[in-house]
Amino acid sequence: MAPRIALVTTRELAAPDADELLLLPHLPEASLVAWDDPSVDWAAFDVAILRSTWNYHDDVATFLAWARRASSVTRLLNPVATVEWNTDKRYLADLAAAGFPVVPTTFVAPGTEVPDDAVVALDGHLVVKPSVGAGSNGALLFDGDAAGALAHVRALHAQGKVAMLQPYLAEVDTAGETALVYLGGRFSHAARKGAILSREMSFDSGLYAEEEIDPTVPTASEREVGDRLVAALPSLGHPGLAYVRVDLLPTAAGPVVLELELTEPSLFLGLDPDAPSRAAAAFRALL
Ligand SMILES: Nc1ncnc2c1ncn2[C@@H]1O[C@H](COP(=O)(O)OP(=O)(O)O)[C@@H](O)[C@H]1O
Numbered sequence: 001m002a003p004r005i006a007l008v009t010t011r012e013l014a015a016p017d018a019d020e021l022l023l024l025p026h027l028p029e030a031s032l033v034a035w036d037d038p039s040v041d042w043a044a045f046d047v048a049i050l051r052s053t054w055n056y057h058d059d060v061a062t063f064l065a066w067a068r069r070a071s072s073v074t075r076l077l078n079p080v081a082t083v084e085w086n087t088d089k090r091y092l093a094d095l096a097a098a099g100f101p102v103v104p105t106t107f108v109a110p111g112t113e114v115p116d117d118a119v120v121a122l123d124g125h126l127v128v129k130p131s132v133g134a135g136s137n138g139a140l141l142f143d144g145d146a147a148g149a150l151a152h153v154r155a156l157h158a159q160g161k162v163a164m165l166q167p168y169l170a171e172v173d174t175a176g177e178t179a180l181v182y183l184g185g186r187f188s189h190a191a192r193k194g195a196i197l198s199r200e201m202s203f204d205s206g207l208y209a210e211e212e213i214d215p216t217v218p219t220a221s222e223r224e225v226g227d228r229l230v231a232a233l234p235s236l237g238h239p240g241l242a243y244v245r246v247d248l249l250p251t252a253a254g255p256v257v258l259e260l261e262l263t264e265p266s267l268f269l270g271l272d273p274d275a276p277s278r279a280a281a282a283f284r285a286l287l
Pocket residue numbers: 103127133134135136137139166167168169170172177193194195196197247249258259
């Protein structure tokens with residue numbers, strides 16, 4: 001009998017997402033199951049693969065408690081230790097310590113002040129965002145507005161969140177962000193994402209950016225960073241990953257890691273006709 005596979009989503013999504021629609025025909029033994037549905041018997045599945053659990057950042061403690069419970073009765077992918085590490089962008093400091101180029105970041109915990117030696121002055125061109133967040137939630141761009149930037153730091157603290165300060169890497173406005181998708185440890189395909197927090201957008205009245213996603217061929221230096229990072233993950237304590245997405249921003253000094261997505265990344269399976277079957281094969285191979 002084929003192993004039973006849960007593709008894990010949330011009750012908040014009424015329909016499968018684009019990746020799930022493409023994946024399901026290649027994984028007939030899989031069903032969509034919501035992490036926040038208390039009636040689910042996770043022990044009934046041989047493996048539970050996190051996919052569209054996009055609301056986890058609203059209450060990360062509850063999500064992680066669920067992930068620990070689920071992983072005690074089934075195989076959770078990616079593994080719970082990886083999910084615990086990866087749901088808080090403070091992992092960027094670990095990547096920097098391991099020698100990877102990352103977006104320069106100052107973390108400001110609730111109850112502490114922005115240090116004088118922050119990577120970017122509050123009145124500079126900067127992004128302020130929460131260390132636990134997804135889908136650009138809580139990420140704001142400031143340019144010469146120290147009062148506004150500080151107010152956003154305080155607002156994140158009031159929600160119990162650690163604030164992150166980063167210089168705005170403006171090359172994103174023209175070159176975009178590159179997402180490298182690895183399935184079962186192997187490079188699969190890449191996506192180019194348009195800028196989300198561009199200068200013009202910040203003057204719009206609360207408009208959300210349309211996510212603009214296109215297939216792309218990564219540069220040699222992008223692949224070098226991504227491949228080296230994926231190869232290093234087992235030694236950083238993260239072996240056996242079903243999927244990895246490395247999001248890179250361009251700088252004059254080369255690509256830097258904006259995010260390492262190991263929890264619930266969109267895999268942009270629609271960008272490559274072979275990606276859905278490749279993903280299905282990679283997931284099965286881990287069983
Ligand atoms: N330092 C930065 N420089 C330029 N753009 C940024 C920066 N930080 C975030 N952004 C923009 O905001 C978006 C969301 O930020 P990101 O760090 O990827 O968080 P999320 O987990 O919400 O996706 C990115 O896709 C990018 O367009």
